[in-house]
Amino acid sequence: MSGFTSIVLTCLVFFIIYQIAKASELAAILRGEEKSKAQVNRLMAWLLVAFFVLGLYGLYECHVYLTAPKFMLPVSASQHGVQYDSMFTITLIVTGIVFFLTQALLFWFAFKYQSTEKRTSFFYPHNNKLELLWTTIPAIAMFVLVVIGLKNWNTMTDEAPKDAMVVEVVGKQFNWIVRYPGADGELGKRDFRIINDVNNVLGQDWNDKSNLDDIVLQNGELHIVKDKPVKLIIGSRDVIHDVGLPHFRMKMDAVPGIITTMWFTPLYTTAEMKEITGNPDFVYEISCDQMCGKGHYSMRGTVIVHTQEEYDAWIKEQQSYYAMNNADAAAPAENNAEHAVDSVNVVTMK
Numbered sequence: 001m002s003g004f005t006s007i008v009l010t011c012l013v014f015f016i017i018y019q020i021a022k023a024s025e026l027a028a029i030l031r032g033e034e035k036s037k038a039q040v041n042r043l044m045a046w047l048l049v050a051f052f053v054l055g056l057y058g059l060y061e062c063h064v065y066l067t068a069p070k071f072m073l074p075v076s077a078s079q080h081g082v083q084y085d086s087m088f089t090i091t092l093i094v095t096g097i098v099f100f101l102t103q104a105l106l107f108w109f110a111f112k113y114q115s116t117e118k119r120t121s122f123f124y125p126h127n128n129k130l131e132l133l134w135t136t137i138p139a140i141a142m143f144v145l146v147v148i149g150l151k152n153w154n155t156m157t158d159e160a161p162k163d164a165m166v167v168e169v170v171g172k173q174f175n176w177i178v179r180y181p182g183a184d185g186e187l188g189k190r191d192f193r194i195i196n197d198v199n200n201v202l203g204q205d206w207n208d209k210s211n212l213d214d215i216v217l218q219n220g221e222l223h224i225v226k227d228k229p230v231k232l233i234i235g236s237r238d239v240i241h242d243v244g245l246p247h248f249r250m251k252m253d254a255v256p257g258i259i260t261t262m263w264f265t266p267l268y269t270t271a272e273m274k275e276i277t278g279n280p281d282f283v284y285e286i287s288c289d290q291m292c293g294k295g296h297y298s299m300r301g302t303v304i305v306h307t308q309e310e311y312d313a314w315i316k317e318q319q320s321y322y323a324m325n326n327a328d329a330a331a332p333a334e335n336n337a338e339h340a341v342d343s344v345n346v347v348t349m350k
Contacts, residue, residue, distance in 0.1 A: 037115075038115075038116065038117065041114050041115045041116070042114065044114070045110065045111045045114040046111075048107050048110050048111055049107060049111050051107075052103070052104075052107040073246055073247060074247065074273065074276055074277045075276060076247075076248065076249050076267070077247045077248050077266060077267055077268050077273060077284065077305070078245075078248035078249065078250065078264040078265060078266055078267060079264065079265045079267060080152070080155065080156055080248070080249065080250060080264045080265070081247075081248050081249030081250065081264070082267075083152050083155070084152060084249040085249065087145075087148050087149060087152055090145070090148065091145055094141055094145065098138075156250065156262050156263070156264070157252075157261065157262055158263075160229055160230075160231035160261075160263035161229045161263075163228075163229065164228070164229035164230060164231045164263055165224065165225065165228060165229070165230050165231070166181060166187065166230075166231050166233065167179070167180055167222065167224070167230060167231070167232055167233070168180075168187055168202075168232075168233040168234075168235070169222065169232050169233070169234050169235075169243055169254070169286075170202060170234075170235045170236065170237060170254070171234075171235075171236045171237070171238075171241030171242075171243070171254040171288065171292070171299070172201075172236070172237040172238055172241075173238050173239065173292060173293050173295060174292070174293065174295030174296065174298045174299050175218065175219075175220055175298070175299065175301075176220035176222075176243075176286055176299070176301040177201055177202060177216065177217070177218050177220075177237075178216070178217045178220065178221060178222050178301075179202060179214055179215065179216050179217075179321075180214065180215040180216075180217075180223075180315070180318075181210075181213075181214060181215075182210075182212070182213025182214050182215060182320055183213050184209075184210055184213060186210040187210065187214060187233070188204055188205060188208040188209070188210035188211025188212070188214055189204075189205045189208045189210070189211070190202050190203045190204045190205060190211075191203045191205055192237075195237065199325035200325070201216065201218060202216065202237075204321070204322070206322065211322060212320060212322045212323075213320045213322070214320060214321055214322070215315070215318045215319070215320055215321060216321035219301075220286060220300070220301030220302060221301065221302055221303075221304060222286060222301060222302070222303045222304070223303075223304045223306060223311060223314060223315075224266055224303065224304070224305055224306070224311075225266070225305070225306055225307070225308050225311045226266050226267070226268065226269045226272075226305055226306065226307055226308075227265065227266070227267070228265065228266070228308070229263055229264070229265045230263060230264065230265070230266070231261060231262075231263040232252070232261060232262055232263065233259060233261055234252050234253075234254045234259065234260045234261065234262070235254055235255075235256075235258075235259055235260075236254040236255055236256045237256070238256060239256065239292050239293065240253060240254065240255055240256070240290050240292065241253075241254040241288050241290055241292050241299065242254060242288055242289035242290035243262075243286060243288075243289075244286065244287040244288065244289035245264075245284070245285075245286060245287075245303065246285065246287065247273070247284045247285065247303075248264055248266070248284070248303075250262055250264050251289050253290065254290075266305045268305065269305045269306060269307060269310075270282070270283070270284060270303075270304055270305050270306075273305075283302050283303075284302060284303035284304070284305065285300060285301070285302060285303070286300065286301030286302065286303060287299070287300060287301075288300075
């Protein structure tokens, strides 16, 4: 069906509806206002019941359709994510009960107490017990949900375990830069004033020896280890980005000039998640969950979850960023060192 035909048919449908409405209005005048009003009230009452029943059926069909594997995320791939899924389920149950109960009563009362010639309005202006009831119960429910949410939030942003691996993730328009500590296990200081896209994308201070063995990936790959806590140190080079890890149920803003952190423990390797989902092409994704410019759509990274042995083998093959750019990297002036930022020990925002 062409676009023009669709437009014509749509206009025709609206024209028919308009004509039916006009005919109904003329018929009402001929029948008399009171009789017509009673018929309309009965019709509206039954239509409300039909709308409620069909609405519930439509809701059920949407649930069946949208919860298909192709639309839903697989099982949470982090310990924190399991808690968040539980919190979501509890919230959905509590609000769902309230929703269905109130909507059922709303439509039932509209049907049962439809306007008739014999029925008059009943005014019920005040009831202290009822107001106390519908204020206290929602307040208690909201308090419980907020406490659960704060508990999970504090767990995510609290100090990571001492044995956690530390990885820095920095957003820029329009890709992710990931930095790993080298053999010394420490991330070196960096200074935004010496950033350049040729040989120092993070502004690493080469006077800080901890920088010399740091590994930097500009392809947005985050390599982590199954069952090992990982602390992400998050920053931005330009505008606000957001590190979104949907499969791990984690996200945190990347804010220029402010270091934010979060930590989690992966539960499944990439290979294991391929088996769980039955998708041989499955990948853990990093998304930017904050509109960051015209290239926002390209802010896509990947997370590779290894076993410890696989990670050790991978990290041995990596070359430090300094070594890769040593021929071109010029040591910064000494006065830059005092302005360098320690991205590990900086005060973090929660």
